[in-house]
Amino acid sequence: MSVGEFRVADVVREASLQLSVVAGRGGLDRRVRSAHVSELPDPTDWLRGGELLMTTGMSVEAAGGPDAYMRALGDAGVAAVALGLGSTLTYQRTPRDWVSAADRLDLPLIEVPARTPFIAVTDVVYRRLTAMRNEDAEQTIRAQQVLAGLALRPGGVAAVAGGLATEAGLRVVVTDLRGTVLAAAPEGAEAIRDDVAGELARVGDGGMRASARCTGAHGDVMVQPLGADQLRGLLVCADPSGLGVHQRMLIGSAVALLSAELEHVHARQEAERSRRSAAVLELVTGTHDRAAASALLSSIGLPEDALRVAVVPGGALELADGLPAGAAARVESDLVLLLPGPEGLAEMMPGRVVGLSGPVRQDTLPLGLRQARVALWLARRNGPGVYDADDRPSLQLLLHLGPxxxxxxxxxxxxxxxxxxxxxxxxxxxxxxxxxxxxxxxxxxxxxxxxxxxxxxxxxxxxxxxxxxxxxxxxxxxxxxxxxxxxxxxxxxxxx
Known part of the structure; x- marks a missing residue:
């Protein structure tokens, strides 16, 4: 949909034209996109749909009669047929077979009196369409300004998503790359995510140059990538009645605003990740007394005792983002995690081999790193999973800790x-x-x-x-x- 839509009934209501509907009244709600005059027996090759087609009917018999003529126009998506009447034209009044054919198709048939030239009808249609497009543009600009203001507020992702839903009349969902919903509006819009899971996966795999549009249980659905140089999230928009120009323009504005906000979020997360990573690296590779180790752990929100160290060969820091608690660092080529416990580790690392230490004190974390690597080595012939040093034979574990x-x-x-x-x-x-x-x-x-x-x-x-x-x-x-x-x-x- 657009902000305003020009329909057949609006043309008929224009008093200056003095038009009359004689058949197909059930189609008066059809949208008019243009006005066109044709005396061809079959003008469908020159039509795109949504036309108010004006004719004097001089070639209709050559087309096989009104029934065949009307059926061809209906199949081409014509909004309405306007028949010009007059003493010097083909018809002075609308023939019954024209009325019957139009009624069968619910295709509006409009009489144009002799005193109303076709150019007057064309002028009214295009003036109204131009005015409505200008109104669309003005309302789009106003809505874009609203979205820009919302982006400056705290919680910009949720604010922009809510604003887009309100201003464009859409159901809106913003997700991260794991499919977690970051924002949704109005209430219940989260359900769209499951309906378009395949499209989300394809756009996620395709990166910044990918997008998708489909029709599903929620109507016309568009999926857009969010981010600057790298994909940071996905925007899903849906409208049961179809996405119009106004909505697509607002979606484009929202993509830019949401991308900027997600980049800011990513930058803040990167800074925090770097700080926490530096603390983890110092804890597992350095030498600290209990007080110093406790201070470092406190700075990243981890407890002092019974910590676990996990090693994921070749893992990236981003793998640790979904853990409910813990901190991570890259040590040599491995991802090293500090965790208060093993809960959720296997679920967050599917398809990967993970070595896990036994519980260690805050001042013995380097020993925990060695334990985790030993557990990893002893499980080298096994498949993916979490391998706990507490489950390994004690003699093997102790020997692997020695020089x-x-x-x-x-x-x-x-x-x-x-x-x-x-x-x-x-x-x-x-x-x-x-x-x-x-x-x-x-x-x-x-x-x-x-x-x-x-x-x-x-x-x-x-x-x-x-x-x-x-x-x-x-x-x-x-x-x-x-x-x-x-x-x-x-x-x-x-x-x-």
């Missing part, structure tokens, strides 16, 4: 004599030892797994005892197991 050179030195002290053997023999003994311990020291299952005789297995394990100086049937077995785990931990730490 790799210390772990390797301990393992080398136990296995040094085996390492000095030729490669084939060395690998044979180490594979046998790993398999035997992995089979809970069962000779039968180990021999079956390796495909060797039990006597061969015993000979190999005796050789391990001889070379390591540790008896595998005593408490010294624990030292051998720790050495195996220490070597694996050192290798994994070096690989990182």
């Amino acid at each position: 790799p050179e210390v772990l390797r030195a301990y393992a080398d002290g136990v296995f040094g004599a085996i390492d000095a053997l030729p490669q084939t023999r060395r690998e044979e003994l180490m594979r046998t030892l790993w398999t035997w311990m992995g089979m809970d020291c069962s000779y039968g299952r180990t021999a079956a797994q390796l495909g060797i005789h039990r006597h061969t297995l015993r000979e190999r394990l005796q050789k391990v005892e001889e070379l390591t100086g540790r008896r595998l049937a005593s408490w010294e077995l624990g030292a051998v197991w720790v050495a195996l785990m220490a070597r694996e931990a050192a290798d994994s730490l070096d690989a990182r």
Whole structure:
């Protein structure tokens, strides 16, 4: 719709023209977009719809009669037919078959008396259309000024959305890139978002150059991107009766105002994100006593005790925006989060692998970072999910927290004599030892797994005892197991 619409009934009411409606009164509400004179048997190739078509009817019989003529005009979207009458023209009064044809189609048929030239009708139509377009433009300018004023108020996004809904008679929804509703007007307009979820996704994927328009349960719907250089949000506007020029112009103004406001919001969020990120980086990589760490945590609204550290490989800072509590920083190539607990973490990181520390004090957050990375490494062969250090075997976790050179030195002290053997023999003994311990020291299952005789297995394990100086049937077995785990931990730490 537009601010004002010129309809067939408005033309007929123009007293100076002295027009009369003789048929098709059910169509008097049709919108008139132009006036056109034609004496062609079939003028439809020159029509666009919405015309007040004026004719003397001289070629109607060549078109197959009034019924065929009227039907063709109706199919072309003509608003009304004005038949000129006069003693020197084709008809002095409107024929009955014209009236019948117009009534069947509810296509208004208007008599134009001899004293009213077609040019007078054309002049009235175009003067009225011009006046209404000027009125549309003036009202659009006034509405744009209202929207500009609303954009300067606190809560500019909601204010502009509400103003657009009021001034343009629209249902309006503004969302962020996750689909969260930032503003909606009037009440209940949020329902539009679900109706056009596919269009929202397409525009979101297409970025700043994308837009969409569709017809759905809420009528004529338009989706526009919001932002300057980067997409910051989406604007959805709907009108059951169709979006007119006035509305589309106001939508364009609202897009500019909302984009500017979302850029301001983004800039403020970036500044706050940078401040919080700097605090997190200092907490997880620096050394602080409890008082200093507590002050830093307080500055970003986090508690002092029982914090969790999470690591998301390759994650961007924006991933943390949806977390209900917490702060984030980029540490090397990873996203590191400080959280009061793990609640909501898995839902906010779908499809990602996340390492999570156990609860740590404010002055031991660097240890929490190492725990989270260890949990991440130990889960490296698994799929997406949150891997909690509290759920990992304690020995594995402790070993991965140690410096790799210390772990390797301990393992080398136990296995040094085996390492000095030729490669084939060395690998044979180490594979046998790993398999035997992995089979809970069962000779039968180990021999079956390796495909060797039990006597061969015993000979190999005796050789391990001889070379390591540790008896595998005593408490010294624990030292051998720790050495195996220490070597694996050192290798994994070096690989990182």
